[in-house]
Amino acid sequence: MSQPTAPAPSLEVSGLAYAYPDGHQALFGVDLTVGRGERVALLGPNGAGKTTLVLHLNGILDAGAGTVRVAGLPVEKRNLAEIRRRVGIVFQDPDDQLFMPTVREDVAFGPAASGLRGAELEERVTEALKQVGMEEYANRPPHHLSFGQRRRVAVATVLAMRPEILVLDEPSSNLDPASRRELADILRSLDVTVLMVTHDLPYALELCPRAVILSEGVIAADDRTQDLLCDEKLMRNHRLELPFGFDPRSVTLDVPRL
Amino acid sequence: MGAGHAHKLYRHGHSPVHDLPPHCKIAAAFCFVVVVVSTPRESVWAFGLYAVLLGAVTAFARIPAGFLLKRLLIEVPFVAFALLMPFVVPGEQTHVLGLSVSVPGLWGAWNVLAKGTLGVAASVLLASTTELRSLLLGLQRLKLPPLLVQIASFMIRYGDVITDEMRRMSIARRSRGFEARGVRQWGVLAKSAGALFIRSYERGERVHLAMVSRGYAGSMPVIDEVTASRTQWAHAAVLPVLALAICLLGWTL
Amino acid sequence: MHVPDGFIDAPVSAAAGVVAAGAVAVSLRGARRELGGTSRSSAAESGGERTAPLAGLVAAFIFAVQMLNFPVAAGTSGHLLGGALAAILVGPYTGVLCVTVVLLMQGILFADGGLTALGVNVVVMGITTTVVAYALFRGLLGVLPRTRRSVTAASFVAALVSVPAAAGAFTLIYWIGGTTDIPIGKVFTAMVGVHVLIGIGEAVITALTVGAVIAVRPDLVHGARGLTSSLKLRVDGELVDAPARQPAAPVAARSHRGIWVTGLVTALVLAGFVSYYASADPDGLEKVAADQGIDKKTEEHAAKDSPLADYGVKDISDTRISGGLAGVIGVGATVVVGSGVFYVVRRRRTQDAPDGTSRAGENV
Numbered sequence: 001m002s003q004p005t006a007p008a009p010s011l012e013v014s015g016l017a018y019a020y021p022d023g024h025q026a027l028f029g030v031d032l033t034v035g036r037g038e039r040v041a042l043l044g045p046n047g048a049g050k051t052t053l054v055l056h057l058n059g060i061l062d063a064g065a066g067t068v069r070v071a072g073l074p075v076e077k078r079n080l081a082e083i084r085r086r087v088g089i090v091f092q093d094p095d096d097q098l099f100m101p102t103v104r105e106d107v108a109f110g111p112a113a114s115g116l117r118g119a120e121l122e123e124r125v126t127e128a129l130k131q132v133g134m135e136e137y138a139n140r141p142p143h144h145l146s147f148g149q150r151r152r153v154a155v156a157t158v159l160a161m162r163p164e165i166l167v168l169d170e171p172s173s174n175l176d177p178a179s180r181r182e183l184a185d186i187l188r189s190l191d192v193t194v195l196m197v198t199h200d201l202p203y204a205l206e207l208c209p210r211a212v213i214l215s216e217g218v219i220a221a222d223d224r225t226q227d228l229l230c231d232e233k234l235m236r237n238h239r240l241e242l243p244f245g246f247d248p249r250s251v252t253l254d255v256p257r258l
Numbered sequence: 259m260g261a262g263h264a265h266k267l268y269r270h271g272h273s274p275v276h277d278l279p280p281h282c283k284i285a286a287a288f289c290f291v292v293v294v295v296s297t298p299r300e301s302v303w304a305f306g307l308y309a310v311l312l313g314a315v316t317a318f319a320r321i322p323a324g325f326l327l328k329r330l331l332i333e334v335p336f337v338a339f340a341l342l343m344p345f346v347v348p349g350e351q352t353h354v355l356g357l358s359v360s361v362p363g364l365w366g367a368w369n370v371l372a373k374g375t376l377g378v379a380a381s382v383l384l385a386s387t388t389e390l391r392s393l394l395l396g397l398q399r400l401k402l403p404p405l406l407v408q409i410a411s412f413m414i415r416y417g418d419v420i421t422d423e424m425r426r427m428s429i430a431r432r433s434r435g436f437e438a439r440g441v442r443q444w445g446v447l448a449k450s451a452g453a454l455f456i457r458s459y460e461r462g463e464r465v466h467l468a469m470v471s472r473g474y475a476g477s478m479p480v481i482d483e484v485t486a487s488r489t490q491w492a493h494a495a496v497l498p499v500l501a502l503a504i505c506l507l508g509w510t511l
Numbered sequence: 512m513h514v515p516d517g518f519i520d521a522p523v524s525a526a527a528g529v530v531a532a533g534a535v536a537v538s539l540r541g542a543r544r545e546l547g548g549t550s551r552s553s554a555a556e557s558g559g560e561r562t563a564p565l566a567g568l569v570a571a572f573i574f575a576v577q578m579l580n581f582p583v584a585a586g587t588s589g590h591l592l593g594g595a596l597a598a599i600l601v602g603p604y605t606g607v608l609c610v611t612v613v614l615l616m617q618g619i620l621f622a623d624g625g626l627t628a629l630g631v632n633v634v635v636m637g638i639t640t641t642v643v644a645y646a647l648f649r650g651l652l653g654v655l656p657r658t659r660r661s662v663t664a665a666s667f668v669a670a671l672v673s674v675p676a677a678a679g680a681f682t683l684i685y686w687i688g689g690t691t692d693i694p695i696g697k698v699f700t701a702m703v704g705v706h707v708l709i710g711i712g713e714a715v716i717t718a719l720t721v722g723a724v725i726a727v728r729p730d731l732v733h734g735a736r737g738l739t740s741s742l743k744l745r746v747d748g749e750l751v752d753a754p755a756r757q758p759a760a761p762v763a764a765r766s767h768r769g770i771w772v773t774g775l776v777t778a779l780v781l782a783g784f785v786s787y788y789a790s791a792d793p794d795g796l797e798k799v800a801a802d803q804g805i806d807k808k809t810e811e812h813a814a815k816d817s818p819l820a821d822y823g824v825k826d827i828s829d830t831r832i833s834g835g836l837a838g839v840i841g842v843g844a845t846v847v848v849g850s851g852v853f854y855v856v857r858r859r860r861t862q863d864a865p866d867g868t869s870r871a872g873e874n875v
Contacts, residue, residue, distance in 0.1 A: 058471050081473060089471045095419050096464040099564065101391045101411055105481050110472035112479030121481070141391070143418050161472065267620055284619075291626045296521045299690075332623050336515050347693050366691025373517020374625065381622035393619060405539050405563060410612045412567020413574060420568070420575045438582050441715075448716055451576050451591070452723025455569075455600060459731050462568035466561050476560040 008072030015066035041204035088158030148179025280396030301508030516625030523688025528630025541604030594640025674710030
């Protein structure tokens with residue numbers, strides 16, 4: 001969008017290592033590149049460091065070693081405002097994300113924090129809400145919405161910032177099947193790079209042509225999602241299990257571009 | 259859970275009172291109460307007139323009287339206190355229904371009752387004609403420190419969420435056969451309270467992360483601002499000005 | 512304790528408002544320091560202010576926890592006022608802000624506490640409780656051995672004293688600006704006497720709650736932060752949570768007895784105070800005491816049980832306490848209940864101690 005040097009990938013993580021102040025090391029040299037417009041699933045067992053990685057993408061955690069670049073821009077203190085505009089993180093619990101009194105204000109929060117006002121701001125809000133099909137709920141307080149609706153609004157709050165890359169933390173958790181599908185439709189319709197952290201393997205397969213497995217603080221595998229899911233040994237080694245009765249081989253996908 | 263139950267304090271409607279800007283209403287309610295409190299208690303008629311004024315506003319706002327009266331119950335504990343006064347306050351004694359009561363005590367009771375009731379009624383009218391969100395905007399407009407308004411708005415936003423969590427914890431406790439009957443169970447209840455605190459605090463940390471992720475750098479962007487025209491101010495001023503007139507009459511008569 | 516309009520005269524209400532505004536202004540500055548960071552969050556401090564979301568959530572917590580009923584006996588129940596708890600958990604400045612916001616919202620939304628009396632309410636319930644509780648708490652921690660038990664015990668005393676202190680503050684304000692001349696000695700006796708009893712409940716709940724938090728996330732207890740960080744420094748590295756969970760058992764037993772004595776002495780002193788006044792003005796006291804006691808109870812129910820729904824009023828039927836001995840009985844009850852509760856708590860605590868952490872987790 002604001003990037004003239006087009007070839008820069010949306011996300012470039014190299015050699016990222018991080019230890020929490022209490023000494024617990026979560027990341028041991030992560031390398032990951034996500035190209036423009038790609039949809040990538042980030043899989044991994046609990047405690048693999050997925051959330052830690054996500055918090056590095058917009059500079060909430062400071063890399064101990066290694067670098068993160070978003071569309072070519074390194075994640076550093078002086079770039080933080082721009083980085084946070086470019087990286088939209090949708091957190092797992094929409095109640096954490098929707099902290100303003102009304103949906104509209106919540107969606108406006110990001111763009112307003114970056115200085116947008118008036119009609120332009122209003123336009124952004126409407127546009128983002130339209131993208132997730134929630135425009136008629138603009139003036140409702142978030143806690144009056146259903147869980148699925150809240151999750152959609154949470155996506156809108158991030159879309160309103162016109163991010164380079166959308167990072168979703170467990171987007172399908174706690175959703176009923178209908179909301180799950182609706183969210184999938186929304187995500188597919190967006191023209192934006194997506195990195196999706198999830199345990200929901202069928203969902204990953206449905207939405208993301210490519211998947212990476214983060215295990216014990218490193219990227220352990222990086223391949224087509226279907227191939228990964230079909231590799232039983234790999235899956236078992238990283239505590240990833242498919243739901244009962246689900247066979248990734250039986251699914252035919254019309255893989256889009258890429 | 260947590261979805262769907264609208265606030266019972268606010269009565270949705272479209273009336274001239276509902277449509278006034280919130281800060282005008284807050285200011286008007288506050289001034290009205292100040293005037294009421296400053297009225298000499300001997301001017302019994304003045305309080306009657308105040309009540310009439312509030313009644314007029316209620317009718318204007320199309321708030322059912324029953325709704326208002328029910329909310330007045332909040333005052334009951336102090337009514338008990340007021341009823342006590344005639345028996346406790348020393349001074350000139352008189353006889354009412356065969357009971358010996360003190361005159362200053364009676365006046366004191368009357369004073370507390372009348373002023374307290376009018377104050378509660380004014381607040382109730384304010385809360386039932388103004389949405390929560392607008393109340394906060396109004397307070398912000400009235401130059402309450404922004405941080406305080408933010409804290410209040412987070413409190414309102416998460417009050418339901420946390421109350422819900424508390425309710426779920428209580429259901430979980432009872433589902434496992436726990437019944438709080440007396441002091442012996444306080445330990446368990448307090449542990450729930452402790453857990454609730456930790457959850458709240460950790461949620462606060464997560465909310466902060468979510469805010470920072472969207473570019474928060476210490477101050478909330480002003481997205482909505484309420485404004486009031488001169489006429490709106492004038493309309494809101496009707497109540498306190500009339501009250502002031504009554505009050506002044508009360509002092510002079 | 513929410514004071515309505517017309518209870519305190521206009522000038523004093525205004526003065527209280529000014530005091531409250533000043534204290535809030537100071538707290539606004541102080542809160543920024545207090546919410547600087549806990550052990551887990553320091554890394555996330557890359558910008559932005561934590562005060563608003565954290566204080567907001569804590570205020571919501573206080574608001575919610577005031578609705579948590581603690582059954583006493585025979586259908587009556589009490590609940591937490593929360594000033595002391597807030598001060599100990601998040602620090603005095605944030606505590607003042609949180610309680611102030613709760614009071615502000617109660618006043619505007621629920622008409623609980625008059626608009627003109629907001630200043631009085633903030634001074635009495637927001638500032639007095641938190642400041643007294645926190646000062647006592649820090650003072651005791653300074654004297655006591657640095658263990659988790661001391662923190663719990665100090666919370667008990669702090670909360671115990673904070674409630675009658677608030678009653679005292681109210682009496683003082685009433686003395687200066689009360690609209691009716693009730694003999695101030697009576698008001699004081701009744702208020703403080705009743706609130707010593709309430710304070711015991713508050714103290715038990717506060718101490719247990721602080722104990723529960725400290726067992727799981729000691730870093731979140733503001734008042735005990737010195738405690739955890741000093742423990743952390745010694746290890747500094749591999750073992751993650753171990754330092755915070757050291758029970759330090761042998762020291763605890765001794766310190767606990769010390770606290771028990773301190774608490775008992777405090778209760779006795781306060782009770783003695785009551786009895787002095789009680790014998791000074793026997794006439795009419797028992798009624799004030801009795802009715803205010805009821806008053807307290809009903810008010811607390813009405814005020815917070817279900818602020819969003821029906822303001823039901825219960826427990827008002829109890830008007831039978833009569834006879835001139837109310838004061839004396841009150842004193843006796845204070846001591847007996849106080850020491851009894853102390854005893855029970857102590858026993859429970861010692862039983863719970865070894866598996867306290869896991870239990871807290873279970874009850875979540």
